[in-house]
Amino acid sequence: xxxxxxxxxxxxxxxxxxxxxxxxxxxxxxxxxxxxxxxxxxxxxxxxxxxxxxxxxxxxxxxxxxxxxxxxxxxxxxxxxxxxxxxxxxxxxxxxxxxxxxxxxxxxxxxxxxxxxxxxxxxxxxxxxxxxxxxxxxxxxxxxxxxxxxxxxxxxxxxxxxxxxxxxxxxxxxxxxxxxxxxxxxxxxxxxxxxxxxxxxxxxxxxxxxxxxxxxxxxxxxxxxxxxxxxxxxxxxxxxxxxxxxxxxxxxxxxxxxxxxxxxxxxxxxxxxx
Numbered sequence: 080x081x082x083x084x085x086x087x088x089x090x091x092x093x094x095x096x097x098x099x100x101x102x103x104x105x106x107x108x109x110x111x112x113x114x115x116x117x118x119x120x121x122x123x124x125x126x127x128x129x130x131x132x133x134x135x136x137x138x139x140x141x142x143x144x145x146x147x148x149x150x151x152x153x154x155x156x157x158x159x160x161x162x163x164x165x166x167x168x169x170x171x172x173x174x175x176x177x178x179x180x181x182x183x184x185x186x187x188x189x190x191x192x193x194x195x196x197x198x199x200x201x202x203x204x205x206x207x208x209x210x211x212x213x214x215x216x217x218x219x220x221x222x223x224x225x226x227x228x229x230x231x232x233x234x235x236x237x238x239x240x241x242x243x244x245x246x247x248x249x250x251x252x253x254x255x256x257x258x259x260x261x262x263x264x265x266x267x268x269x270x271x272x273x274x275x276x277x278x279x280x281x282x283x284x285x286x287x288x289x290x291x292x293x294x295x296x297x298x299x300x301x302x303x304x305x306x307x308x309x310x311x312x313x314x315x316x317x318x319x320x321x322x323x324x325x326x327x328x329x330x331x332x333x334x335x336x337x338x339x340x341x342x343x344x345x346x347x348x349x350x351x352x353x
Contacts, residue, residue, distance in 0.1 A: 160205030239263025
């Protein structure tokens with residue numbers, strides 16, 4: 080009788096999913112804002128120890144998830160998992176354990192009711208991408224092929240999206256690392272575009288892990304504004320002549336827009352923090 084009830088429950092779930100429209104079709108960017116990271120974003124832990132990196136999923140300049148890597152080489156152990164600084168951020172999980180993050184393939188569909196978003200905090204330190212202990216491996220993001228991680232953010236309107244990512248290499252004593260090459264979500268990107276050119280302005284490095292230097296050699300009454308890709312103003316700085324330094328340490332990894340404005344005009348620079 081129990082087996083029969085389980086069969087009916089599975090059939091009902093399948094019929095219900097077929098009647099729904101999918102929230103996402105992975106690789107299909109219709110009605111989504113898509114950001115291709117070039118160069119790729121990377122999270123790396125060399126040797127034994129741990130590291131973590133924050134990621135902004137809805138491009139508002141605030142961290143939504145944190146990717147954590149941990150390694151203990153003497154125990155032949157390593158793991159990759161996700162924690163949630165933004166409690167409104169959720170990731171599609173395997174319903175069998177409320178722990179393992181689903182790795183979707185291109186062309187797969189995400190249906191609202193087929194996956195768990197309720198992470199079991201008692202089971203592990205975070206939602207699990209991958210864990211290896213001795214000769215045993217577990218997790219759907221264990222291989223090196225790019226797959227899609229599905230997320231939703233439930234603050235206000237529920238927004239769905241994906242991160243496309245892959246483990247960089249098989250187990251080795253050098254490092255554990257993940258590559259992220261694309262973010263897509265149901266949001267609107269800023270209309271600010273890299274345009275124009277101002278004489279006397281240099282910005283470097285445009286790929287940075289901490290700070291950004293703006294050299295202003297001749298422009299008076301000029302300013303620099305840092306925006307998220309959704310158009311939110313994150314930082315304002317009145318420029319002085321010569322070198323100006325902007326500190327990006329508190330911002331999550333991702334892509335930003337730096338707009339320099341003076342009486343002579345305006346120039347926009349793409350900045351990547353990683």
